[in-house]
Amino acid sequence: MSVNPGHFTHDVEPLPDDRFLDREESWLRFNQRVLELAEDPDLPLLERARFLSIFASNLDEFFMVRVAGLARRMATGLAVQAASGRQPREVLERTATVAHELMLRHAATFSDDVCPALGAEGIHILRWADLSDTEQERLHRVFRERIYPVLTPLVVDNAHPFPYISGLSLNLAVIVRDPETEATMFARVKVPPVLPRFFEASADRFTPLEDVIAAHLGQLFVGMEVVEHHAFRVTRNQDLEIDDDVSEGLLQALERELLRRRFGPVVRLEVEQSISPEVLELLTEELAITESQIYRVPGPLDLAGLADIADLDRPELKYPPFVPAKDTIPGDASIFSAIRDRDVLVHHPYDSFTTSVQRLIEDAAADPRVLAIKQTLYRTSGDSPIVDALIDAAEAGKQVVVVVELKARFDERANIAWARKLEQAGCHVVYGFVGLKTHCKLALVVRQDADGVLRRYCHIGTGNYHPKTARLYEDLGVLTADAAVGEDVSALFNHLTGYSRQSGYQRLLVAPQSLRNGLVERIEREAGHVRAGRAGRIRVKCNSLVDEVVIDALYRASQDGVPVDVWVRGICALRPGVPGLSETIRVRSVLGRFLEHSRIFAFDNDGDAEVWIGSADLMHRNLDRRVEALVTVSDRPQRDALVDLLDRAMDDTTGSWWLDADGTWTRHPGPPGEPLRDIQTYLVKSRRWRTVDG
Structure with a gap:
């Protein structure tokens, strides 16, 4: 299969034909x-x-x-x-x-x-x-x-x-x-x-x-x-x-x-x-x-x-009982003032979905200062408090726009039912694009704050607005009042509802327009740093890695000496550890109590690290046939915490499966006589995501 090798400007050798796993x-x-x-x-x-x-x-x-x-x-x-x-x-x-x-x-x-x-x-x-x-x-x-x-x-x-x-x-x-x-x-x-x-x-x-x-x-x-x-x-x-x-x-x-x-x-x-x-x-x-x-x-x-x-x-x-941390945003504080003060990074199920993301929508529905709520819904629960809050907001006279993806596999009937219920309540329901699934996880609240400023409060996440699966799926999200993110999310919603031709964003990468190219450019940038003798490293966490263009970019980066760590839950078509092709690439998988579902893309960038989270996996359908969004994490301690999470998962003392070049996955036995760390148990016990200080 002939694959576009990317945008590398230096001389490159042809890559072998057998470089992809089935x-x-x-x-x-x-x-x-x-x-x-x-x-x-x-x-x-x-x-x-x-x-x-x-x-x-x-x-x-x-x-x-x-x-x-x-x-x-x-x-x-x-x-x-x-x-x-x-x-x-x-x-x-x-x-x-x-x-x-x-x-x-x-x-x-x-x-x-x-x-x-x-x-x-x-x-x-x-x-x-x-x-x-x-x-x-x-x-x-x-x-x-x-x-x-x-x-x-x-x-x-x-x-x-x-x-x-x-x-x-x-x-x-x-x-x-x-x-x-x-x-x-x-x-x-x-x-x-x-x-x-x-x-x-x-x-x-x-x-x-x-x-x-x-x-x-x-x-x-x-x-x-x-x-x-x-x-x-x-x-x-x-x-x-x-x-x-x-x-x-x-x-x-x-x-x-x-x-x-x-x-x-x-x-x-x-x-x-x-x-x-x-x-x-x-x-x-x-x-x-x-x-x-x-x-x-x-x-x-x-x-x-x-x-x-x-x-x-x-x-x-069974697994010991676990109660998610509920004080990511203090209960006695206004969620809007908390988000306005600084971006909030939430990590489910370790952080409560109910007291963070769900609370944003419910408080927005009840707040008389809120003028509009816009949200994407890909999957949600049968008795969804999110949907109920959106209905309450519409009935209270707020403008409510909901982009419902009818073709969410095996949830189609439920989504049809919710779409009709939302329409009957007066919400503006949009079914996305013909030929594209709307898979991005976005919420936008427009509020006239007490100081007279009209602000946009956003949530960009890696998982669905589904309170039940939020207790079982591992996901990340950013709650932010950053003006650039607000402009980006507003533009993306206009793209979803009005068929605008928006393609450039400040803090988002959006598929199918710019996400693949944006990631490949950053992979190539890391390779350029390493070729020039500077620090470069790539870390990726995703559910699946199949896209040949991205894999080839990672191969090229590895050939230039860039260390590449891939934490993948499911499918991986990349062959790690092949001499002359992927010697610097390691691929690990973690399965356990919670379903690893978040997507993280981290680039060292010679000390000026970029970390992105969002809804997109590295598959053709996500990059070409879905509307997906990644957001860059601007808060440095939060970036450091995400990089630390990736490093802990790849550490030899963490329980995981390791992928060999022939496609064999082997459960890592760990050092003799030493128990391996279960990263999910570690996060349950440490609840380290609550205490990211500025």
């Missing part, structure tokens, strides 16, 4: 790291169960989006060679191989390790045959009262075609025999998703819902003989395909596509290993799939449902 396999290796947390006996037991659940739901999304998208492009002839050099069919085959391996490892971790360990703690997940007579009798009553009424057995015969199997549905394939004619028939029973995944047979003793249904199939097929039954699960393409035609309302187009989403082609069939060849052959034919799309694993299927087990009230088997 992004799909890199994502699978990220999910492997999640699985390794579930395998870790030093973690609290219910947290290990939760990581098993996260692994399963992550893999579901990977198949629904990435595998389905690749299969769709191959079917339409649009698939091209990957940047890694692999042909589309090679990528699909390698993905299937690795996914098969990981799914078997995941199932074994549950059945051989976590499930027995739960049993030792009095939490039992049992198959039907392992329940006591008393427990089975109780579930007989539960079946009649709660399960039977919502079941719909569907038989397949000359008058009844094979039923449609919806995506991510768990089902029972049943073979029944008519005792009078000896004829056999296939039937499908859908396991209702509205019921608990694991039913409680007695205190802390659970059994899979499909086992309860299977034990009562005779009541669904009265007068018939149940010959065999097997659980299976289907994954379909659920990526959205929206025709961004300006002549059609995006809202209506999205709603129509959501109805079609359930009917996408099958990309994976999960079956229990005990399934008979005859039933598997029938499913394979009816679902029109190939052998490579079949995943045989020990039961039970759909272990994403372990999240309910992880939520059990057993605090001794």
Whole structure:
């Protein structure tokens, strides 16, 4: 693949063709790291169960989006060679191989390790045959009262075609025999998703819902003989395909596509290993799939449902309780005066989202001096206090503008509902650009202060305005009344709502106009410093590093001797430590209690450091097909604190995974006999972000 090498002005050698790792396999290796947390006996037991659940739901999304998208492009002839050099069919085959391996490892971790360990703690997940007579009798009553009424057995015969199997549905394939004619028939029973995944047979003793249904199939097929039954699960393409035609309302187009989403082609069939060849052959034919799309694993299927087990009230088997710091902004002080005095850096979940970002919007809604509130919403919670505050502000006569991203993957329905609710309250709701997702995290409050000055108070963050995930996702944000930032954010909102051609900003880098070029220019600047004998260093924290132009710029900088540290949570297509290419680049990954989600870009700049935070990952979609924003951190102690955070994560005494040049991630064992520092636990205990002094 030919890639623009950037803007280096000195002589450069061509970079090798095999310099990129495969992004799909890199994502699978990220999910492997999640699985390794579930395998870790030093973690609290219910947290290990939760990581098993996260692994399963992550893999579901990977198949629904990435595998389905690749299969769709191959079917339409649009698939091209990957940047890694692999042909589309090679990528699909390698993905299937690795996914098969990981799914078997995941199932074994549950059945051989976590499930027995739960049993030792009095939490039992049992198959039907392992329940006591008393427990089975109780579930007989539960079946009649709660399960039977919502079941719909569907038989397949000359008058009844094979039923449609919806995506991510768990089902029972049943073979029944008519005792009078000896004829056999296939039937499908859908396991209702509205019921608990694991039913409680007695205190802390659970059994899979499909086992309860299977034990009562005779009541669904009265007068018939149940010959065999097997659980299976289907994954379909659920990526959205929206025709961004300006002549059609995006809202209506999205709603129509959501109805079609359930009917996408099958990309994976999960079956229990005990399934008979005859039933598997029938499913394979009816679902029109190939052998490579079949995943045989020990039961039970759909272990994403372990999240309910992880939520059990057993605090001794979970991470210790944690209360975020609430005094980032003193409760008795005006949030506006606090922000006016100096920029405030917040670090969630260590700093409370409720008493900082949410408070800004709620106080602005109630403050009679506030004239206008503008905000982007990409994802938010079902009972969002942010949305409620915006509605209150509109009803109080303030001008409220909300840029809602309808195409936030898997949150589309919720965002449609919130958009309509906001419109009904009198808010000006804008759906962003055709062809671009609005992913930046911005809030702007315009206030006539007591001194008569009209000021703009801003929040620029790395995470969504979602109070619930703010307790689980690690994110950063800057609250500021800086005039330059206010002008920038105002201009960006005008760009979002009025289609202005704004491209230059004072303290922001904005995609798709200037963000990639801005980062590449700063990477090249560090290389120039090092070539001239000055100090230069690059530190990056992101969720994913895929963009070839940025990676090539980092390679060039490494060839010039610039030390480069990359802290990445998920996908990384860069090969670190390759002689002559990336010898000075280190790549580390941290996974744990909180989902690392912030993005930080730090450049030493010969002692005049620049540090940027914001919403953008280093991926094509973020840099080319989304509106993203980074803001430079102006407060020096705050810059130093962020650089210190990056250095601590990269330190050899911190627990992390290290990436090798061949794409292998290895969990760092640490010095012999010395425990590694968990950086998240360290931050919980130190709460160091509250005490950044001027």
